[in-house]
Amino acid sequence: MSIHLQSSCVKSKNAGEERGEKEAGSRIASSSLKRNAREKKSSIPPTPPTSSFSPPTFRKPLPTEPLFDPELRPFVLSTHCDALFASLRGLQEEGLLLDCSLKLLGNSYKAHRLVLAAVSQRAEGWLLSGETGLKEVEVDRGRMTPAGLKAVLDFSYRGEVDRGETDEVLEACRCLRVDRLEQLCGKDAVVSGSKEREKSLHVIRTMWERNAGCDVVIQTNSGDRFPAHRVILAAGADYFRALLCGGLRESGESVVFLRGVTSWVLRDLLDFIYSGRLNLSFRNVWDLTEAASQFQLQGALSLCLNFLQDNIDETSCLDILALAEAYSLEDLGRRAEDYVLAHFQRVAEGEKFRDLPCIQLQRLLERDALNADSELAVFRAVVNWVEDDKERRLSHLSRLMQSIRFALMRPEELQEVQDCKLLLRSSGGKTVLETVSNLLHGDRRNSDCKPRTPNQVLVLVGGDCVNENFERREPNLCLWFARRFVRGEGLIRTIEWRPLAHLPEPPRFRHCVCVLNNALYILGGRKYYGALDILKTALRFDPAQGRWERLPDMSRPRDYFAAVCHRGKVFVLGGNCDDMNCLDSVECYTPEDNTWRSSHPLDVPLCGHAAAVLNGEMFVSGGCDSQLRCYPCLWVYDSVHGCSKRAPMTVGAGRAGHVMLVSGHRLVVAGGLQPMWAGFGDQLQCESYDPVHDSWTSFPFLPRPHLSPAAAALDGQLYVLGGSSADSARDTPWVHRYDPQAKCWNKLGTMPRPYADLAACALQLPVSQKS
Known part of the structure; x- marks a missing residue:
């Protein structure tokens, strides 16, 4: 059978094939991103004593207002709403920040007015009344029962509908004016708790945008003030939970000062807490990652880390590595380091490689996974790094050269090393020259070393x-x-x-x-x-x-x-x-x-x-x-x-x-x-x-x-x-x-x-x- 997959009898050598082609490529990060990852940050927001988190400083660019950044793209954390309401239920069960007590038949049912207001028009009125402290409401009227009230509370915190006692639930809905639950009780379709919680969060966000029921103001160094709801802040970030529920001075104050955070960063993080959405680009992700890490806002942090991981390239990998090390972001650090190792030669040709700290460069040089065309390329990268600041870095030459695997070099590569004049300027360099001379003369005793890659x-x-x-x-x-x-x-x-x-x-x-x-x-x-x-x-x-x-x-x-x-x-x-x-x-x-x-x-x-x-x-x-x-x-x-x-x-x-x-x-x-x-x-x-x-x-x-x-x-x-x-x-x-x-x-x-x-x-x- 002639399958016509190869035309084997008529193939001929194509001597006229062209010898070169233009290469194409694309960079992920914006070419306008000009940043120095080594510029020291002046201050950081205070961390409550109840937390053991103590971030190191990260040298990052000057803050940039990204309001008009054309590269901003929205990123949504799909699990944010469910996580937020789970945290709200936790606050209710622990009795934290409760400001509403519903009394029925001698029993008291405590809740958060804001959460109730997301489903109940009566509760919205209590929230907007301006009253502070615990709001106590008698609901012993009509035919309201504990089962009906419990169904309303469950719907407020869980988005779930209990149709077991429909009449009692409907009576509670009429009393508290919970129209959404009342409509759902009249339908046979399966109710999605997740979708109902999303609707409730949308209502809460709308109230926040209208400054309705906000009971705390967050103020930055610049004097900008951001009203918010204590219960949402505490549910949305561990930092604010410790600050507002941990017995600190701020828990009783109406204005809380946050130092070392710019207004636009705080605005974006608050927007995330109320929506689960962040607008990200390479202009703002550094400051947002830093702030989300400091405030222990895990959802926002995960969006920032995903953005950085998905956009690692030769221009950003060293910045990402520095950020990850400054804030103990281990997984991000591994990804960034793996990228640097896999593309070492290209990264070494970039401007930011010149600013790499010596200890970090040495750690890279010691890694077996460092990928280069030859060990000579690694040697050249070290020489260029030292030459960039010869007066300060020449003393590090000996230590760095110990990580170069000269035994992997071919004779012509060893000859280039031997001709390097920089090695004559330090005692460690002279030791390298002795090693190279021995290798060139065929003396490979004690020269066994692991290759850079898995071979x-x-x-x-x-x-x-x-x-x-x-x-x-x-x-x-x-x-x-x-x-x-x-x-x-x-x-x-x-x-x-x-x-x-x-x-x-x-x-x-x-x-x-x-x-x-x-x-x-x-x-x-x-x-x-x-x-x-x-x-x-x-x-x-x-x-x-x-x-x-x-x-x-x-x-x-x-x-x-x-x-x-x-x-x-x-x-x-x-x-x-x-x-x-x-x-x-x-x-x-x-x-x-x-x-x-x-x-x-x-x-x-x-x-x-x-x-x-x-x-x-x-x-x-x-x-x-x-x-x-x-x-x-x-x-x-x-x-x-x-x-x-x-x-x-x-x-x-x-x-x-x-x-x-x-x-x-x-x-x-x-x-x-x-x-x-x-x-x-x-x-x-x-x-x-x-x-x-x-x-x-x-x-x-x-x-x-x-x-x-x-x-x-x-x-x-x-x-x-x-x-x-x-x-x-x-x-x-x-x-x-x-x-x-x-x-x-x-x-x-x-x-x-x-x-x-x-x-x-x-x-x-x-x-x-x-x-």
């Missing part, structure tokens, strides 16, 4: 290409790994490839690979171009030992199939078996007993499809059947129950010869071909799948065709390598990488040869193999 590298396996004389296609027997990615002058990029191992005969293309417990499995494919050349053999490669192992054969020969590792097993799904027929069969290999077993078949025979594992589920996308019908389908495959359909891909009438990779919590399909009005054509459009909402969204186009390419995910970035073009029948030598931060594909350079029908993976290699 995962991009590995190419097999494939085929036109031979050097353009006479015929030849399968590839070599495994290559990308030792490093080099950024040259301007837009020029190259990849330094090194051979890793040689495949045992026969060579393979149109095969699959997967990695389980850092062992590389190479499965099926074909050794040449005849119908009898399709393979059912399987190999396993141990990179630590450099050892190959022949595994039992699969039950059927397969090429153009898919393979994944799932729950400790290797699954092979579908494929072409004889150039005439596709397979629906699925097999799984169990390493423990070295055995292949049959699993539930696919819904349809497929070849040229793709598979990936996300959130513990196996997904299968697209492919062609034996009649060359191309599918847009997405299935979830279960080894016991088979396939269940999900939302189909939306781009084109189908997709085959493509790849599917995991990016975060989504799946990305890229490359391949699509059905055209006559035959098939290249598919450059990509799309991503959200399993939570069962929906597809657009994704940046691939810059070049990649039909039957290799693909791998490494360090959170997606790689698509080689393949061919359905339109031109030419091989694709390029490697493209998707950067989730920049939201674009970048051309990184070429493969060792323009391979097609190859496979790739991320594999952890010993240090000795990488050097």
